[in-house]
Amino acid sequence: MRDGNRVMIVVLDGLRGDLIGSGVTPNLDAFLSTATHFRKARAVFPTSTRVNAAALSTGAMPAQTGLMSNRLLAPEIEPARPLNTGDPEDLRRIEAARGGRLLDTETLAERAARAGRRVAVVSSASGGTTRLLHPRAAAFGHVRLTLRDWKETAPAGLAAELEERFGSVPAAARPNTGRLRRQTDIWLDAVAATEPHLAILWYGEPDWTLHQDGLAGPRSRAAIRAVDAELGRLLDWQADRDRDERWTVIVASDHGHVAVSEKVDARENLRGAGFPTGFGGILSSFGRYGALALPAERRDLLAPLAEFLAAAPWVAAAFARDAAGPLPGTLPMSLIGCDGPRAPDLMIALHGIRDAWTAGGLSGQGLMDSDTVPVGGSAHGGLLPEELATVLAASGPGFDRGRTSDAPAGVTDIAATAAALLGLARPASERGLLGDLRPHSVQVENHAVPGRPGRRLRMRRYGAQVYVDGIYEAGEE
Numbered sequence: 001m002r003d004g005n006r007v008m009i010v011v012l013d014g015l016r017g018d019l020i021g022s023g024v025t026p027n028l029d030a031f032l033s034t035a036t037h038f039r040k041a042r043a044v045f046p047t048s049t050r051v052n053a054a055a056l057s058t059g060a061m062p063a064q065t066g067l068m069s070n071r072l073l074a075p076e077i078e079p080a081r082p083l084n085t086g087d088p089e090d091l092r093r094i095e096a097a098r099g100g101r102l103l104d105t106e107t108l109a110e111r112a113a114r115a116g117r118r119v120a121v122v123s124s125a126s127g128g129t130t131r132l133l134h135p136r137a138a139a140f141g142h143v144r145l146t147l148r149d150w151k152e153t154a155p156a157g158l159a160a161e162l163e164e165r166f167g168s169v170p171a172a173a174r175p176n177t178g179r180l181r182r183q184t185d186i187w188l189d190a191v192a193a194t195e196p197h198l199a200i201l202w203y204g205e206p207d208w209t210l211h212q213d214g215l216a217g218p219r220s221r222a223a224i225r226a227v228d229a230e231l232g233r234l235l236d237w238q239a240d241r242d243r244d245e246r247w248t249v250i251v252a253s254d255h256g257h258v259a260v261s262e263k264v265d266a267r268e269n270l271r272g273a274g275f276p277t278g279f280g281g282i283l284s285s286f287g288r289y290g291a292l293a294l295p296a297e298r299r300d301l302l303a304p305l306a307e308f309l310a311a312a313p314w315v316a317a318a319f320a321r322d323a324a325g326p327l328p329g330t331l332p333m334s335l336i337g338c339d340g341p342r343a344p345d346l347m348i349a350l351h352g353i354r355d356a357w358t359a360g361g362l363s364g365q366g367l368m369d370s371d372t373v374p375v376g377g378s379a380h381g382g383l384l385p386e387e388l389a390t391v392l393a394a395s396g397p398g399f400d401r402g403r404t405s406d407a408p409a410g411v412t413d414i415a416a417t418a419a420a421l422l423g424l425a426r427p428a429s430e431r432g433l434l435g436d437l438r439p440h441s442v443q444v445e446n447h448a449v450p451g452r453p454g455r456r457l458r459m460r461r462y463g464a465q466v467y468v469d470g471i472y473e474a475g476e477e
């Protein structure tokens with residue numbers, strides 16, 4: 001009876017795939033013994049939270065969602081600065097300018113809602129990330145709340161009700177243990193009673209602490225333990241409920257992390273090379289990646305800018321819109337799934353080194369353009385395999401217990417999988433189905449990065465789907 005199927009998607013923000021089994025995630029490790037574990041799961045590029053939240057919530061690549069950077073370059077809406085997709089106020093401006101639609105692809109939550117299924121989103125991520133998971137929750141009378149941006153809670157009145165019952169939201173801390181615990185409390189003791197068919201629980205840790213404390217930091221380790229403990233509470237609850245309901249639990253992360261070795265000021269570098277930045281000049285957003293849009297009257301800058309980025313030592317690889325034709329120094333943006341109608345002119349991944357190890361024995365470090373993330377902290381957004389590697393495992397009807405799969409998979413597969421379990425029709429833009437383990441052959445493609453001897457971008461193709469595997473240097477596997 002398909003109507004009886006229920007799906008819970010649990011996201012542990014920023015949990016690197018290779019942290020599994022290292023002793024810090026006992027509940028996740030135990031979950032894997034009941035689940036099918038996709039060990040080669042990948043985020044989409046840029047490996048930033050909101051880009052991947054949109055990919056997860058729709059099952060589509062950034063080219064189709066229209067959200068391909070955490071700070072959106074949309075000069076037709078706001079020419080003076082990129083719009084911050086973490087800020088619900090900026091998201092409302094995007095929605096208003098796009099006819100009420102935040103994303104170009106319908107979300108799983110909205111499709112479920114239209115089919116009469118109840119959806120609930122309980123989160124401790126940013127208000128923006130949370131909104132992307134169910135942009136129209138309020139219109140359907142569904143619960144959508146984040147402890148990080150309480151005033152964004154839907155439906156109206158729920159925040160006050162919860163505050164009366166549970167007390168005020170615990171102050172932010174690193175690790176954010178109190179908030180994580182409150183998040184689970186709210187699910188278990190309030191929201192679960194609304195009996196949603198689809199529940200999305202997005203935990204903002206360990207990402208929140210990793211950024212400041214780094215991969216080997218003691219507080220980061222505590223954050224991973226704390227979020228794993230919350231997963232344990234959810235799984236205990238679900239095991240109890242499973243006698244009456246058919247639950248599938250999908251545990252995922254949205255990206256990995258690498259150590260920040262050095263800061264770079266990308267705009268300063270652009271200005272130093274004579275390129276105009278800021279209002280009327282190149283509109284840009286940087287982190288461990290970059291998105292750059294040229295003003296309409298300065299298309300002449302495209303080729304010299306591409307040439308500059310292709311040679312800059314702080315850049316790992318540069319991508320240009322396919323419509324720009326083969327642009328020297330760049331790879332086509334369609335390769336990384338970003339060449340949509342809203343794509344910026346150029347995208348880059350910042351330089352990183354895989355063969356660099358933290359005190360915690362984890363590989364990967366890279367350059368970072370940020371005012372807030374320190375050297376010694378960790379970050380994501382780029383194309384190192386350690387940033388792309390995510391946690392992905394599913395347990396429930398249709399998934400073998402204790403199975404591991406090395407088939408290509410990723411955040412874009414989650415929506416289709418949940419849709420099938422909920423008996424929803426699949427739109428054409430949606431990607432794969434995790435339970436579909438037919439033995440397609442895996443094709444590996446290596447694309448040489450122009451001007452960077454030995455460096456290649458590796459893609460893994462599985463059936464009709466393509467996954468960005470990462471950037472590798474000569475001799476690296």
Ligand SMILES: [Zn+2]
Binds near residue numbers: 013048050207
């Ligand atoms: Zn994240």
